[in-house]
Structures are given as C-alpha cells and as structure tokens.
C-alpha cells in the first residue's frame with residue numbers, strides 16, 4: 001500500500017501552521033468551504049499546467065492511469081522510467097512517507113530534469129520550499145536529478161490569449177542549488193510535522209499573522225469560532 005503521511009499540500013500547511021496541518025490530516029471536516037475565487041484559481045492552474053506540457057510534448061500522464069490509486073501512480077512511474085520514456089507528466093514518488101507528484105519530468109542526454117509549473121508571475125518563497133521538498137523526495141526515492149526548475153508566467157493568465165505560443169509565456173528558473181542546500185532542513189521539517197501529527201490533540205495555536213501567510217488558511221472559520229467559544233466559556237472539546 002502506498003500509504004503516505006505527508007503530501008506537498010500538508011507539508012506547505014505544516015510550514016505555515018502546525019495547527020493547520022493537524023486539522024488538515026485529522027479533522028478535514030472543519031475546513032471552510034472553497035470560495036468561488038479559489039475554485040477559479042484551481043481551474044486556471046489546470047489550464048496553465050496543460051499549456052506548459054506543450055513545451056514538452058508526447059509525454060505520458062501518470063495521473064490518467066486506471067485504476068487511479070497512488071500505488072498505481074508509483075508503479076507506473078517506475079515502469080515508465082525503466083522503459084526509457086523521455087517525458088512524464090505527474091510522475092509520482094514516495095520517500096520517508098512523503099508523496100509528491102511532479103508536473104513534468106524530462107529525460108535529456110545528460111540526465112533527468114524536473115519541472116514544476118506555477119500559475120503566478122513571480123517565484124515565491126513557498127514555491128522554492130515546494131521545489132526543495134520534491135527534490136528531497138524524488139532523489140531520496142532513488143532518481144538522480146540533474147536539475148529542478150520552477151516554470152512561471154511572464155504575465156498574468158487573464159492577459160494571455162488562448163492561442164498564444166506556450167514558449168512565449170513561460171519563464172524557467174533553476175532551483176537546483178537551493179534544493180540541494182535545503183535537504184537537511186526539509187528532513188527536519190518533515191520530522192517536525194510528523195511529531196505534530198502524532199500529538200495527542202489539536203495544537204494550541206491562536207490565530208494571527210500566520211493565518212494569511214503565505215495563503216489564507218482553510219481553517220480560519222473553525223479557529224475563529226473555537227476562539228470565540230473559548231472566550232464565552234462554551235468550548236469544551238472537539
């Protein structure tokens with residue numbers, strides 16, 4: 001079984017707030033409903049991802065495998081690598097109970113290159129942390145990477161014509177040095193998140209600046225209600 005404890009999403013949540021990752025893993029029912037704005041962003045993200053694939057055509061999409069299970073994704077990824085497939089979309093790797101799905105994996109004459117596509121016009125610190133996590137998992141699982149790049153837009157998505165050439169709208173920036181230098185830090189963050197998730201209860205963390213940095217937290221509704229119930233002496237337990 002491809003049981004995994006931590007995904008990219010839970011790792012980034014764990015960096016933002018230990019209470020957020022605990023709630024995400026143990027009490028997902030407390031998540032706020034997705035706003036229409038976030039749904040639109042997810043949908044744009046998918047379109048941008050497909051646009052980026054045009055720069056690396058002819059790949060196999062691991063996430064389209066049937067049955068659609070992480071076990072199948074992991075198995076299929078290894079099979080495609082062994083078969084010498086040169087372009088793989090959503091290549092899936094697991095290491096140290098962390099599972100990641102990489103947007104584009106490319107085999108060149110000199111080695112494997114990993115590319116993660118972002119829907120924004122700049123690279124944030126969170127994107128770099130995401131890249132470092134993926135590098136940790138992919139190389140830890142046994143695949144040596146010659147490069148790990150982030151690919152992002154050179155102008156906002158709503159200003160891009162659908163017919164535009166993919167080559168003219170993306171910027172690619174290598175993160176390989178940062179990924180290598182972050183290996184120890186990523187390992188220690190994973191252990192920290194693991195300890196949090198194994199803890200006896202929801203971490204006692206008050207709402208604050210972290211609730212909107214780097215992203216608005218999915219649990220703001222729950223935490224705000226919990227705090228007001230505690231203030232009113234109504235909150236006993238979950």
Ligand code: SF4
Nearest residue numbers: 017020211217220223
């Ligand atoms: S709303 Fe704030 S305190 Fe609550 S889980 Fe999210 S980041 Fe943490």
